[in-house]
Amino acid sequence: MTSPTSHPVFGELIARQLEQMWHILEEPPIFHVIEVGSAGGTLAQSIVRSCYRMNPMFSEALCYIAIDYQPCRAQLPSPFNDLGLWVDDEIYPYHKDIGPEIHRVKANGLQAFQNVVGCILYNELIDNFPVHRFAIRNGKIQEVFVTLSGSELTEVLDEPSSPIIPQRINNLGLSLTEGYRSEINLAIEDWTAQLSKALSSGFVLTIDYGDTASELYSPQNNQGTLVCYKGHTPISDPYQNVGEQDITCQVDFTSLMETGNQYGLTTVGYTKQNKFLESLGFFRSSIRFRL
Incomplete structure (x- = not known):
C-alpha cells in the first residue's frame, strides 16, 4: 500500500509543499503540477482538494495534469496548449474524469510537454524502471x-x-x-533529460524508495535490492510467477541527483520521507485527521 492510498494527510502535505513552491516562483497566474504515473488519481484528488481548502488563490492558479498510460478520450482544454501537448485523441487525449480541476492525459513519459512552470512530481515511479x-x-x-x-x-x-x-x-x-x-538503473538518464526539457521554471519532486549510493551499494546490500511483490507479499525470486508479479528496485538518489546536474537541474533538497513530511506539519495535520 502506497502513501497516497494510506491516508489523505499525505496529499495535504504535498499540497502545502506545492503552495510554497508557488510563492517561491512569485505566484505565477498558472502553476502547472504534472503528476507522472497518476494511476487512479488518489493523490491528485487529495492534493487539489487540499489546495482549495488551504489557499483559494493558489487553487485558482493551479493547473493539475495527471498523466498515465491508461487510455482516455476527449479534447484538450485551452491552458494545455501553452505546454506544447500534441492534441491528438489517439496519442495524448485529455479527460477531466478524476475530480475537480484535475486534467488527465494519456502519455508514456514527458516527451509531449514543454514550457512547464510549476512542479513535476511523481511518487514511486523510478523504483519501477527497468534495471x-x-x-x-x-x-x-x-x-x-x-x-x-x-x-x-x-x-x-x-x-x-x-x-x-x-x-x-x-x-x-x-x-x-x-x-x-x-x-x-540506466533509464534515469533519459528520464532526467525529459524532465529538463519539459520544465521551463520550477521544481521536480521525487518521492520513492531508495538511498544514496554509499548506502544502497553497501556491503550489507551485497545481493542488491531487487524484490518482487504479488499482491502485498514480497518474493525474492524474480523467476517465479513470471508476468504475474511486480518487480521493483530501490532508487540510487546519488546517480539521480548527479544526472540531474548534468541536464541543468539543481538539487535543492534531499531527505528521508518521514523528515520531509514532519517539516510540512505532519503531526499538526495528523491531529486534525485523528491519525
Whole structure:
C-alpha cells in the first residue's frame, strides 16, 4: 500500500509543499503540477482538494495534469496548449474524469510537454524502471543475463551489454568485493533529460524508495535490492510467477541527483520521507485527521 492510498494527510502535505513552491516562483497566474504515473488519481484528488481548502488563490492558479498510460478520450482544454501537448485523441487525449480541476492525459513519459512552470512530481515511479543486474566476478563487472536451460530460466554472467554500466558503477567510487551483486538503473538518464526539457521554471519532486549510493551499494546490500511483490507479499525470486508479479528496485538518489546536474537541474533538497513530511506539519495535520 502506497502513501497516497494510506491516508489523505499525505496529499495535504504535498499540497502545502506545492503552495510554497508557488510563492517561491512569485505566484505565477498558472502553476502547472504534472503528476507522472497518476494511476487512479488518489493523490491528485487529495492534493487539489487540499489546495482549495488551504489557499483559494493558489487553487485558482493551479493547473493539475495527471498523466498515465491508461487510455482516455476527449479534447484538450485551452491552458494545455501553452505546454506544447500534441492534441491528438489517439496519442495524448485529455479527460477531466478524476475530480475537480484535475486534467488527465494519456502519455508514456514527458516527451509531449514543454514550457512547464510549476512542479513535476511523481511518487514511486523510478523504483519501477527497468534495471540491469550486475555481479563482480574475478574482480570484473559482469552483467547478469537470463537464458533458457530446458524449461528453466537460468542466469548467465557475461560482458555488460552497455559500456555505461561499468562507467556508472566506477564513477560512484564504490569498493565492491568478489561475488557482490546489485542493480544499475540506466533509464534515469533519459528520464532526467525529459524532465529538463519539459520544465521551463520550477521544481521536480521525487518521492520513492531508495538511498544514496554509499548506502544502497553497501556491503550489507551485497545481493542488491531487487524484490518482487504479488499482491502485498514480497518474493525474492524474480523467476517465479513470471508476468504475474511486480518487480521493483530501490532508487540510487546519488546517480539521480548527479544526472540531474548534468541536464541543468539543481538539487535543492534531499531527505528521508518521514523528515520531509514532519517539516510540512505532519503531526499538526495528523491531529486534525485523528491519525
